[in-house]
Amino acid sequence: MINHNDMEKFEVTILGCGSASPTAIRHPAAQIINLRDKISMIDCGEGTQMQMRTYKISFQKLRNIFISHMHGDHCFGLIGLISSLGLLGRTASLHVYGPADFEDILQRQLKAFCDNMEYEVIFHPLQTDTYKLVYEDRSMEVYTLPLQHRVPCCGFIFREKPTLPHIRREMIDYYGIPNNYINHIKNGADWILPDGSIIRNDVLTLPPAPTRSYAYCSDTAYKPDIQPYLMDTDVLYHEATFSTEHTEIAKQTYHSTAAQAASIALNSHVGKLIIGHYSARYTDTAPLLEEAQKIFPATIAAQEGMTIQI
Amino acid sequence: MINHNDMEKFEVTILGCGSASPTAIRHPAAQIINLRDKISMIDCGEGTQMQMRTYKISFQKLRNIFISHMHGDHCFGLIGLISSLGLLGRTASLHVYGPADFEDILQRQLKAFCDNMEYEVIFHPLQTDTYKLVYEDRSMEVYTLPLQHRVPCCGFIFREKPTLPHIRREMIDYYGIPNNYINHIKNGADWILPDGSIIRNDVLTLPPAPTRSYAYCSDTAYKPDIQPYLMDTDVLYHEATFSTEHTEIAKQTYHSTAAQAASIALNSHVGKLIIGHYSARYTDTAPLLEEAQKIFPATIAAQEGMTIQI
Numbered sequence: 001m002i003n004h005n006d007m008e009k010f011e012v013t014i015l016g017c018g019s020a021s022p023t024a025i026r027h028p029a030a031q032i033i034n035l036r037d038k039i040s041m042i043d044c045g046e047g048t049q050m051q052m053r054t055y056k057i058s059f060q061k062l063r064n065i066f067i068s069h070m071h072g073d074h075c076f077g078l079i080g081l082i083s084s085l086g087l088l089g090r091t092a093s094l095h096v097y098g099p100a101d102f103e104d105i106l107q108r109q110l111k112a113f114c115d116n117m118e119y120e121v122i123f124h125p126l127q128t129d130t131y132k133l134v135y136e137d138r139s140m141e142v143y144t145l146p147l148q149h150r151v152p153c154c155g156f157i158f159r160e161k162p163t164l165p166h167i168r169r170e171m172i173d174y175y176g177i178p179n180n181y182i183n184h185i186k187n188g189a190d191w192i193l194p195d196g197s198i199i200r201n202d203v204l205t206l207p208p209a210p211t212r213s214y215a216y217c218s219d220t221a222y223k224p225d226i227q228p229y230l231m232d233t234d235v236l237y238h239e240a241t242f243s244t245e246h247t248e249i250a251k252q253t254y255h256s257t258a259a260q261a262a263s264i265a266l267n268s269h270v271g272k273l274i275i276g277h278y279s280a281r282y283t284d285t286a287p288l289l290e291e292a293q294k295i296f297p298a299t300i301a302a303q304e305g306m307t308i309q310i
Numbered sequence: 311m312i313n314h315n316d317m318e319k320f321e322v323t324i325l326g327c328g329s330a331s332p333t334a335i336r337h338p339a340a341q342i343i344n345l346r347d348k349i350s351m352i353d354c355g356e357g358t359q360m361q362m363r364t365y366k367i368s369f370q371k372l373r374n375i376f377i378s379h380m381h382g383d384h385c386f387g388l389i390g391l392i393s394s395l396g397l398l399g400r401t402a403s404l405h406v407y408g409p410a411d412f413e414d415i416l417q418r419q420l421k422a423f424c425d426n427m428e429y430e431v432i433f434h435p436l437q438t439d440t441y442k443l444v445y446e447d448r449s450m451e452v453y454t455l456p457l458q459h460r461v462p463c464c465g466f467i468f469r470e471k472p473t474l475p476h477i478r479r480e481m482i483d484y485y486g487i488p489n490n491y492i493n494h495i496k497n498g499a500d501w502i503l504p505d506g507s508i509i510r511n512d513v514l515t516l517p518p519a520p521t522r523s524y525a526y527c528s529d530t531a532y533k534p535d536i537q538p539y540l541m542d543t544d545v546l547y548h549e550a551t552f553s554t555e556h557t558e559i560a561k562q563t564y565h566s567t568a569a570q571a572a573s574i575a576l577n578s579h580v581g582k583l584i585i586g587h588y589s590a591r592y593t594d595t596a597p598l599l600e601e602a603q604k605i606f607p608a609t610i611a612a613q614e615g616m617t618i619q620i
Contacts, residue, residue, distance in 0.1 A: 021397055022390075024363040046390040047357040053334040072393045072423050080332075080356040080386040087331055105422040112415040113382050 010035045010160055010212050010310040012235065015051040017276035017302040019219075019241050019255075020073045022046065027304060028073035029218060029277060031237070032057050033158055036139045041065040042156055042216050048077035049084050055305050059088055064135060066142065067098035068218060069128070069153035075102070079109045086117035093120045097134060097142075099152045100125035128154035131229050145229055147220035149254045155217040157229065165205035175199060212310045215270075218277045221251065222260040230268035235310045237302070238264055240275035240288050258288040262295035276302030320345045320470055320522050320620040322545065325361040327586035327612035329529075329551050329565075330383045332356065337614060338383035339528060339587060341547070342367050343468055346449045350374045352466055352526050358387035359394050365615050369398055374445060376452065377408035378528060379438070379463035385412070389419045396427035403430045407444060407452075409462045410435035438464035441539050455539055457530035459564045465527040467539065475515035485509060522620045525580075528587045531561065532570040540578035545620045547612070548574055549587035550598050556589075568598040572605035586612030 011034050016027030028045025032052075039061040041048075052059065062085075067075050078096070085094065096106065103123050110121060126134060126144055129152070135142035138161065145155035164186040172182065177191055185191065191199040215230050218239035230236060241255035250257050256264075258275055265273035273296050278285055289301040300308070321344050326337030338355025342362075349371040351358075362369065372395075377385050388406070395404065406416065413433045420431060436444060436454055439462070445452035448471065455465035474496040482492065487501055495501065501509040525540050528549035540546060551565035560567050566574075568585055575583035583606050588595055599611040610618070 021394055022360050022363070024360065027360070046387065047360055050332050050334065050337070050357055053332065070422065072390055076390040076393070076423075077356065080382055083382045083386070084331055101422075105418060108415060108418050112380065112411075113386075 007036055007163070008209065009037060010214070011307050012214060012237070012274075012310060013055060013057065013307045014274075014276065014302045014304055015048055015055065015057075016043075016045050017278060017304060018045075018073070019277050019279050020071065021280040022073070023280050023283075025283065026278065026280070027051055028076070029068075030077065031216065033214065035158065035160060037061065038063055038137070038139060040142075040158075043068055043074040043218070044076075044078040044081055045073045046076040046080075049081040051304070052081075059085060060090075062094070063092075064095045064097065064142075066135075066156050067096065067102060068147070068155060068216070069149055069151050070099055070102050070105075071149075071151065071219070074219075078106070079113060082110070082117075082121055083114050086114055086119065090117075090119040093122050095122050095124060095135075097124045097126055099128050099154070101152065126154060128152040143229075145215065145217065145226055147217060147226070148223045149219045149221065153219060155215060155220070155226070157216075157233065158214045160211040160213065162211050163208040165201075165208050168204055168206055171199075171204050175204075177204070214310050217261075217264070219255060221254040222256050222264075224264065224267065227264060227268045230264065230270060232269050232271075234271040235274065235308060236265050236268065236270040236272070237274040237276060239277035240292060241277050241279050243282075243288055243291055246279075258291040259295055262292035262299060265292075265296040265299070271298065272308070273299040274302050274308060275299060317346055317473070318519065319347060320524070321617050322524060322547070322584075322620060323365060323367065323617040324584075324586065324612045324614055325358055325365065325367075326353075326355050327588060327614060328355075328383070329587050329589050330381065331590040332383070333590050333593075335593065336588065336590070337361055338386070339378075340387065341526065343524065345468065345470060347371065348373055348447070348449060350376065350452075350468070352376045353378055353384040353528075354386075354388040354391055355383045356386040356390075359391045361614070362391075369395060370400075372404070373402075374405045374407065374452075376445075376466050377406065377412060378457070378465065378526070379459055379461050380409055380412050380415075381459075381461065381529070384529075388416070389423060392420070392427075392431055393424050396424055396429065400427075400429040403432050405432050405434060405445075407434045407436055409438050409464075411462065436464060438462040453539075455525065455527065455536055457527060457536070458533045459529045459531065463529060465525060465530070465536070467526075467543065468524045470521040470523065472521050473518040475511075475518050478514055478516055481509075481514050485514075487514075524620045527574070529565060531564040532566050532574075534574065534577065537574060537578045540574065540580060542579050542581075544581040545584065545618060546575050546578065546580040546582070547584045547586060550585035550602060551587050551589050553592075553598055553601055568601040569605055572602035572609060575602075575606040575609070581608065582618070583609040584612050584618060585609060 015030035018026035029043040030048040238261035240258035292299040325340035328336035339353040340358040548571035550568035
């Protein structure tokens, strides 16, 4: 496995992969996305802040929290985390993205429990029924992905932005290009020799690593029409609350089976599938993994504390 | 130690003994009181429902939840627990006792997250600045205890009610008292012989075990004027957020030191002191325990999962 340095890091850490009923062995939904050492969170079930401590996730580097939907197992840990960030002396704003309906109860909780904090919580209402760019910085873009659940719900796609090209050191040396000009080269400039001839940028650089992407689909009924959005995603996390044996319950509760998650992965040509959001009835997730791998071999079963390189 | 059977059981189980900042090793405040197999909870910090599963506390037998004050480390787990009880198919009402201000935010959370549950959550507003009977059933009485913290806050005293007297089997046999009359004897009746002479009840019975009591004092500044209410309590849980070294911080934040907790225990002639609500700075609680034991030797340091007979 490639040992990414901080500038190349793009990884997801699973803090919780249980479903509605927490068990003694499994926490509700929460994940950490670390892209070039900037940290985002997806969903924040009860106990997430303790899981962050257990798995040594930086509180300070957390910038954005994306909430998929207003079921408790995806958001009951948020007010506790926000409150603890206040106690830790945070001053930088925290951005929370969630379904529009979430804003009212979040603001009321903030008022009741988090008065006088020294930092601001900025809520960004999401329209859950469209594929739409909702966040962008120098390193990444985040899109909503419309899912189908019992309440308004969206997934998220994290798309890395291209990094700058790599400098071909031997060419720089050959042409005697000074160090203070290298940033220009990285940003696309050509080099002009004393005789006026032009050394084109693509001679001086190598293209950057291809950009990577991560998609999070939880909670959702089997929904093949999301496949075009997921096409060629490097890593897809798709809920697999049930096994095929319980397809009918999955349908009734707007959840997916492991086989359905694998089918989405296969048809979207993703690089790797992570299944999770297991029903509390499965203490052993091996049968779910086996079911998915029959359809899509590059499947792994989420476990708490697991970090997956993207 | 006496092996209490269910009818004599009176015990407290510590689910969380941390303070405001949860750590990887310590959960925020929550305790379970089991009195004759009826279960009450005091405080409900984030993660309490997972702790109940870890320590195999019955969700079904839970009747009442007493919330001391509106700081997150004492109540952020409540909405998750309420929600899970709904998912488990509860139909019996759940009674929540807490500061009057808690009602509004609790109702709003219920509306946002717990619509369509098949059981009712009944809120009982508490006046936190008085000693007052707030709950009573056949087995126990619960009183509020005024504490001093940064927000309205009360402790709780659980007082066992007397059980019925024990029957002296040999006397019952001697006088040939029929089995269907024994309940009358237990409830205080005398027995009249054919010749009209009266066998007094106290000849036929032995007095029941003395009643027991448990007091919970967290969070609070050092407040000696609660001592009269605590007099002769069997077991006292008193917060000891800090050691004496940090007396000034304790004062500023309206918390107590281990020595102050021990002094309250000593002056109240309690049977046993449990200290807890440790600041996150103490990974090892031995120094706090040592400090308290110097003043009040019958002190134990709360640890998660510990059950103490009362």
